[in-house]
Amino acid sequence: MAVVVVTDASSRLPAEELTRWNIRQVPLHVLVDELDLRDGVDTIPYDIHERAHVTTSGATPGELGKAYRRALADSGGDGVVAVHLSAALSGTFSSAVTAAREFGPLVRVVNTRSAAMGVGFVASAAARCAAEGGDLDAVEAVARSVVPxxxxxxxxxxxxxxxxxxxxxxxxxxxxxxxxxxxxxxxxxxxxxxxxxxxxxxxxxxxxxxxxxxxxxxxxxxxxxxxxxxxxxxxxxxxxxxxxxxxxxxxxxxxxxxxxxxxxxxxxxxxxxxxxxx
Structure with a gap:
């Protein structure tokens, strides 16, 4: 098997890129009119940014833990590298750290200190290393090397x-x-x-x-x-x-x-x- 990379919907990676490199994506949330819409899963109005009383929420520890558990199983125990939106811009990273504790050293969480494709570039580089046979340490190292x-x-x-x-x-x-x-x-x-x-x-x-x-x-x-x-x-x-x-x-x-x-x-x-x- 191979190490699996998990990211969040802020990465803006197209579906074909996610499929090609076997990257798993966890949705972020848009909260509007008492609805919780998941970015990347649910249909979200194109003009959502123009609407009043709209807020956002990061991925929860429960959602992230579920994604990590599935990715770890699919990796055959080789491990997971989780690449997420800047900790200074979203609570997703802190939720990821919390969720990863369940899995010990088999899930490594990387703070990209970025957003949008700043996250996507890190996730893609890590996933390419995994596809080339890199072990957990190598994939994590590649992800961390791309951040700066x-x-x-x-x-x-x-x-x-x-x-x-x-x-x-x-x-x-x-x-x-x-x-x-x-x-x-x-x-x-x-x-x-x-x-x-x-x-x-x-x-x-x-x-x-x-x-x-x-x-x-x-x-x-x-x-x-x-x-x-x-x-x-x-x-x-x-x-x-x-x-x-x-x-x-x-x-x-x-x-x-x-x-x-x-x-x-x-x-x-x-x-x-x-x-x-x-």
Missing amino acids: RGSAFIVVQRLDNLRRSGRIGATASWLGTALSLKPLLRVDVDGRLVLAQRIRTTSKAHAALVDQVVEVVGDRRAAVAVHHVDNHDAADAIGAALTERLPQIEALTVTDMGPVLAIHVGAGAVGVCVSLSD
Whole structure:
């Protein structure tokens, strides 16, 4: 058998990628109108991020434990590497640590300190190592080695969602009240969402986003994912600009940000996740 990688729905990995690398995915939750909708399982309205009184919830220890138990059985006892959304952005990681205690050293939990494909890049690299015959220690080591090679940036159109979700609580002082402010945010080394640049217009913010990614990648090889919330045109334009300025990019994908992250960042947001090659 082989080590099995488990991740959560924040990873934005397409179904074919999950199947190809035998990655198991645990849903996150969208809570609306007394309904508990599971990202990746239930149908979630495309405009969920525009609705009032919508909240999100991470995967529970019970859900994670069930997923780990099945994955461990399917691995034939070889083990599980669990790769999850930043502990600073979601309670999923702490729930994963709690759930993993039941299995001792056979389940290893990795904090990606990222979100969206920042999580997906780590999960995919770990799963490829498993498919190549890597043992539990090797697969965990690959996952942990990819984490510091990742970067993530995002431009939001409105600040309401971030304020409401509490994801900018400690940094609210730099936001001010300017309606035209389009902050360029980044995920820092601890997996927190912090200010990278304070910008007044969307076009300049998107240009700064491209510049930041180009600076991070330099002349190295990298995989890049451009995410958006109902803003495909801007995401395509940013993807085209990155392809032109970074011809050495090994893979570039453009995809939605998913309902859970969309609820926190709001309509029109565009983000980029980068994973540098070793």
